[in-house]
Amino acid sequence: xxxxxxxxxxxxxxxxxxxxxxxxxxxxxxxxxxxxxxxxxxxxxxxxxxxxxxxxxxxxxxxxxxxxxxxxxxxxxxxxxxxxxxxxxxxxxxxxxxxxxxxxxx
Numbered sequence: 001x002x003x004x005x006x007x008x009x010x011x012x013x014x015x016x017x018x019x020x021x022x023x024x025x026x027x028x029x030x031x032x033x034x035x036x037x038x039x040x041x042x043x044x045x046x047x048x049x050x051x052x053x054x055x056x057x058x059x060x061x062x063x064x065x066x067x068x069x070x071x072x073x074x075x076x077x078x079x080x081x082x083x084x085x086x087x088x089x090x091x092x093x094x095x096x097x098x099x100x101x102x103x104x105x106x
Contacts, residue, residue: 005033007050007060018064030064046075049091057094059087 005020018030026032035043048061065072077083 016063031066034065044075046072051094054096055094056096057091059091 005018005023007016008019009015010017017028018026018033019028020026020033024032034045045061045065047059048064049057050060051057061072061076062068073079077087
């Protein structure tokens with residue numbers, strides 16, 4: 001399964017579209033990027049982080065996994081005490097310094 005793919009903003013539909021031209025050839029099928037259950041010993045999808053050109057990052061794992069609250073959540077650092085605080089702190093460095101909505105509406 002792919003380790004890297006891109007998301008492209010589709011203006012007409014106003015949504016992010018996943019594109020993996022190298023491994024699966026899939027366009028617009030984000031759940032097909034998740035490794036099969038049989039691959040669990042070697043390849044599990046616990047985190048999917050999207051990076052923008054300016055360096056901001058966002059956790060978009062829920063877009064790409066079929067069972068976030070079932071299996072995936074138990075693989076993440078949030079499953080341990082105070083893990084959610086640690087994860088938010090780790091991503092803080094990549095947070096946008098201003099709200100994007102205000103730029104679009106003004």
